Amino acid sequence: MRPKCFVCTLIFPGDNMRTHVYYMILFFLAVGRAGAQRVELLQCEQLTDPLGIDVRAPRLSWQIATSGPAQRREDIGGVKGLRQTAYEVLVASSPALLEAGKGDLWHSGKVASDQSRMILYKGVPLRSRITCYWKVRVWTSAGEMEWSAPAVWSMGLLEPTDWKAKWIGYEHGFPWDSVSKFSRLSARYFRKEFQAAKAVRRATVYIAGPGHYECSINGQRVSNQVLAEAPTDYTKSVKYNAFDVTKEIRPGANAIGVVLGNGRFFTMRPKYKPKKIKEFGFPRLLLQLEIEYNDGSRSSVVSDDNWKFTADGPIRSNNEYDGEEYDATRELKGWDRPGYADARWLHPEQVPSPGGRLTAQMNELIAVKKIVSPVSVLESRPGVYILDMGQNMAGWVQMKVKGQRGQRVVLRYGETLQKDGDIYTANLRDARVTDIYTLKGEGEEVWHPVFVFHGFRYVSIEGYPGKPAVADFEGQVVYDDIPTIGEFRCSDTLLNRIYRNAWWGIASNYKGMPMDCPQRNERMPWLGDRTTGALGESYLFGNENLYAKWLDDIEDSQKPDGSLPDVAPAYWNYYSDNMTWPGAYLTIAEMLYQQFGDRRPIERHYASMKKWLTYMSGKYLRDGILWKDKYGDWCVPPESPKLIHSKDSSRITDGALIATAYYYHFLELMSRWAGMLHRDDDHVTFAALAEKARSAFNRKFRTPDAGYSNNTVTANLLPLSFGMASDSERVFRQIVDKVVKDGDHISTGVIGTQWLMRGLTRFGRPDLAWRIATNTTYPSWGYMAERGATTIWELWNGDSADPAMNSHNHVMLLGDLLTWLYEDLAGIAPMEPGFRVIRMKPCFPEGLSSVEASYRSPYGLIVSRWKKEGGRLSWDITIPGNASAEVYLPGRPVEKIGAGSYHFEMDHL
Ligand code: BGC
Numbered sequence: 072m073r074p075k076c077f078v079c080t081l082i083f084p085g086d087n088m089r090t091h092v093y094y095m096i097l098f099f100l101a102v103g104r105a106g107a108q109r110v111e112l113l114q115c116e117q118l119t120d121p122l123g124i125d126v127r128a129p130r131l132s133w134q135i136a137t138s139g140p141a142q143r144r145e146d147i148g149g150v151k152g153l154r155q156t157a158y159e160v161l162v163a164s165s166p167a168l169l170e171a172g173k174g175d176l177w178h179s180g181k182v183a184s185d186q187s188r189m190i191l192y193k194g195v196p197l198r199s200r201i202t203c204y205w206k207v208r209v210w211t212s213a214g215e216m217e218w219s220a221p222a223v224w225s226m227g228l229l230e231p232t233d234w235k236a237k238w239i240g241y242e243h244g245f246p247w248d249s250v251s252k253f254s255r256l257s258a259r260y261f262r263k264e265f266q267a268a269k270a271v272r273r274a275t276v277y278i279a280g281p282g283h284y285e286c287s288i289n290g291q292r293v294s295n296q297v298l299a300e301a302p303t304d305y306t307k308s309v310k311y312n313a314f315d316v317t318k319e320i321r322p323g324a325n326a327i328g329v330v331l332g333n334g335r336f337f338t339m340r341p342k343y344k345p346k347k348i349k350e351f352g353f354p355r356l357l358l359q360l361e362i363e364y365n366d367g368s369r370s371s372v373v374s375d376d377n378w379k380f381t382a383d384g385p386i387r388s389n390n391e392y393d394g395e396e397y398d399a400t401r402e403l404k405g406w407d408r409p410g411y412a413d414a415r416w417l418h419p420e421q422v423p424s425p426g427g428r429l430t431a432q433m434n435e436l437i438a439v440k441k442i443v444s445p446v447s448v449l450e451s452r453p454g455v456y457i458l459d460m461g462q463n464m465a466g467w468v469q470m471k472v473k474g475q476r477g478q479r480v481v482l483r484y485g486e487t488l489q490k491d492g493d494i495y496t497a498n499l500r501d502a503r504v505t506d507i508y509t510l511k512g513e514g515e516e517v518w519h520p521v522f523v524f525h526g527f528r529y530v531s532i533e534g535y536p537g538k539p540a541v542a543d544f545e546g547q548v549v550y551d552d553i554p555t556i557g558e559f560r561c562s563d564t565l566l567n568r569i570y571r572n573a574w575w576g577i578a579s580n581y582k583g584m585p586m587d588c589p590q591r592n593e594r595m596p597w598l599g600d601r602t603t604g605a606l607g608e609s610y611l612f613g614n615e616n617l618y619a620k621w622l623d624d625i626e627d628s629q630k631p632d633g634s635l636p637d638v639a640p641a642y643w644n645y646y647s648d649n650m651t652w653p654g655a656y657l658t659i660a661e662m663l664y665q666q667f668g669d670r671r672p673i674e675r676h677y678a679s680m681k682k683w684l685t686y687m688s689g690k691y692l693r694d695g696i697l698w699k700d701k702y703g704d705w706c707v708p709p710e711s712p713k714l715i716h717s718k719d720s721s722r723i724t725d726g727a728l729i730a731t732a733y734y735y736h737f738l739e740l741m742s743r744w745a746g747m748l749h750r751d752d753d754h755v756t757f758a759a760l761a762e763k764a765r766s767a768f769n770r771k772f773r774t775p776d777a778g779y780s781n782n783t784v785t786a787n788l789l790p791l792s793f794g795m796a797s798d799s800e801r802v803f804r805q806i807v808d809k810v811v812k813d814g815d816h817i818s819t820g821v822i823g824t825q826w827l828m829r830g831l832t833r834f835g836r837p838d839l840a841w842r843i844a845t846n847t848t849y850p851s852w853g854y855m856a857e858r859g860a861t862t863i864w865e866l867w868n869g870d871s872a873d874p875a876m877n878s879h880n881h882v883m884l885l886g887d888l889l890t891w892l893y894e895d896l897a898g899i900a901p902m903e904p905g906f907r908v909i910r911m912k913p914c915f916p917e918g919l920s921s922v923e924a925s926y927r928s929p930y931g932l933i934v935s936r937w938k939k940e941g942g943r944l945s946w947d948i949t950i951p952g953n954a955s956a957e958v959y960l961p962g963r964p965v966e967k968i969g970a971g972s973y974h975f976e977m978d979h980l
Contacts, residue, residue, distance in 0.1 A: 123313025152969010282334020328407025332522025668905020695767020700726025824886025
């Protein structure tokens with residue numbers, strides 16, 4: 072059938088003739104066959120072609136993409152769009168079988184279903200090590216599609232008995248090490264030679280090397296990952312990684328080499344505050360290389376005490392706070408190749424396992440994700456040069472250097488400069504953040520550290536032979552290997568800068584877990600920093616697997632009585648029992664459900680969440696009020712520029728109010744989830760408890776003449792946002808009055824800011840939200856940007872506050888800003904979990920003339936681009952295949968549309 076298309080202009084008289092609203096809608100009839108569409112982005116457990124997974128019934132997903140302009144809206148009101156009507160999945164044990172259409176592992180048959188995400192594998196039980204080749208075809212409202220290109224996943228080692236390898240290590244320091252507060256522990260180099268007797272069909276290495284490892288075979292790194300494996304509480308859980316090393320194995324002699332670094336395993340501050348800081352011991356290794364030959368036979372190489380090791384190599388010290396020291400004169404040339412003379416190396420000890428369950432890492436590894444070229448290098452005092460990256464970032468610099476054997480280059484990292492031009496380190500507290508490189512003197516040497524990272528914009532360089540040039544350095548930006556899935560740009564350059572700063576802040580703080588900051592002697596996965604932040608971040612980064620892993624970390628850290636910590640993994644032992652920090656456990660599960668359509672985290676963690684709420688209410692509920700709090704509305708703008716925390720009671724919100732409001736909010740969430748999981752008793756019980764909490768809250772904190780408690784924005788915003796206030800208009804008025812009185816400035820801290828932008832907008836004052844977002848005076852995000860910030864500060868007064876707590880790269884003060892940019896300015900929000908149904912509802916504040924945003928949702932790309940020009944508003948949107956949307960325009964009835972691209976125009980109100 073020939074494609075047909077036509078353009079249609081629909082005119083709707085405005086309800087109010089003054090506004091004379093009309094739309095011009097272009098639409099095309101869908102082409103009659105599905106040629107322009109494809110099934111793509113096949114994923115298994117939300118990963119592309121993962122190796123060595125251990126989910127026995129993995130979930131399979133795909134997207135239905137359309138190419139070119141052919142796929143358009145089919146009709147108005149009927150929400151047909153491009154819908155999947157059926158699918159067929161084939162999973163085979165070889166590419167040939169898959170090609171021949173034989174699903175010996177699973178053939179789903181043709182299943183009438185519109186589900187294209189997270190289809191549960193229901194084939195033959197999957198054994199350890201098996202590789203599964205799969206493809207899918209779908210039927211849609213536009214016809215039958217071709218089979219997808221093949222995808223693959225492989226199973227890891229599912230049974231404990233699959234592991235023949237032994238944990239090896241060495242439970243002592245060496246004379247050049249020092250185990251003290253500022254520990255210096257050298258990296259440990261392990262090696263093993265082996266023979267590959269025949270032609271290799273497949274070889275896979277399974278490795279766990281906590282804290283960090285680098286693995287190579289015959290001198291070749293097995294992957295480009297850095298800082299592997301994912302950090303956990305190793306006494307509860309240890310992750311292993313799997314790599315395909317078929318190409319690295321040669322016939323005859325081979326060698327495998329592993330370097331172990333400290334990471335979080337050999338903690339940065341051992342023997343310092345034993346009650347606070349958790350220690351795991353000396354680094355250790357578990358490795359199993361499995362080789363399958365062409366003739367079907369197998370062999371394996373496993374870590375055991377027949378391996379050799381030394382700690383007398385080039386990495387003399389590695390400490391995430393203090394830096395890495397590398398002495399190139401001590402390089403062990405050829406140590407990870409066959410034939411190296413290791414007679415003087417030691418045999419490792421067999422050591423106990425760290426204790427945790429050994430499972431496959433199901434979140435992405437960390438990688439060098441971006442290269443930054445420095446903008447300048449200037450001499451600050453004789454022999455000391457300051458390198459400016461032009462951007463606060465996390466990672467390291469790679470240096471090129473030529474000089475004499477034994478010369479030492481000292482690199483110190485910092486976020487800002489002192490007045491005299493030297494690097495400012497007071498806000499790093501006792502983190503020394505110094506890398507030292509000793510030259511071997513053999514021509515050009517290229518180096519970067521491997522087991523540490525730094526949060527920095529500036530690097531002070533001392534001892535560099537000659538005069539360093541910008542071209543001798545590059546910044547390597549290191550974070551989890553996840554894609555940036557959202558883009559946002561608008562006509563306001565300041566807001567674009569703030570957005571950019573936020574991107575850098577988030578990227579800096581993803582390191583297999585979300586951390587608070589990347590630079591000072593902290594870098595801890597604080598829960599409260601992400602309670603709502605994780606949601607905003609999910610519009611920029613594909614952070615699904617990272618946060619799913621983090622929920623496991625949180626669960627691992629739960630005490631038997633139900634208490635949850637403020638930091639998880641609980642590297643710092645903080646169990647202060649409050650609602651707002653541990654509450655991230657619940658809000659992030661909800662985020663994963665709403666943003667990615669994944670309800671497994673809720674199912675998996677429901678019991679532990681319930682246990683926590685029960686524990687908290689059992690211990691801290693008095694007369695309906697959850698009185699226990701710890702951090703209050705952390706980091707409100709203080710009254711004096713030097714202060715970290717305000718002492719002015721009119722700025723401080725009552726901790727019991729915050730705790731009880733969140734208690735109510737969580738009970739509501741639990742009640743909704745209980746309904747979803749068919750736990751009917753819980754559903755009713757939680758709802759009843761919530762109602763009780765709401766009444767007690769209003770009795771205690773509602774004042775007759777104004778809003779709640781001492782009338783801070785946070786005190787009013789929480790009950791308003793959680794639906795606890797019966798007279799919401801009046802409560803909202805209090806918030807508006809206060810913001811206006813403050814000259815359109817923010818007065819909230821980490822808690823209130825989580826609800827502020829959405830609250831103002833959804834209760835009718837997007838103009839105020841807009842003014843707050845674009846303020847340049849203190850306190851505001853714009854103030855930070857105007858003062859030269861290239862990330863987001865920990866404190867609103869980060870340019871003047873006490874250095875004791877003044878990171879320049881935190882994300883917690885972002886609150887709900889990013890969510891607001893996407894959901895309210897671009898107007899892209901999920902109405903049904905995973906953006907199955909999308910709410911397209913932008914607001915168009917005065918002063919903003921255009922927005923261009925796109926978001927790669929689980930169903931595909933969503934686009935929203937609007938522009939005000941010459942009194943007209945035009946809006947282009949794209950809805951991906953197998954999704955639909957409700958479109959909201961001011962003064963118009965809601966429209967339901969299906970997949971496709973649309974153009975709307977109207978007179979601008
Ligand atoms: C951290 C924060 C954290 C807070 C709570 C700070 O030191 O950097 O991000 O949430 O402590 O106490």
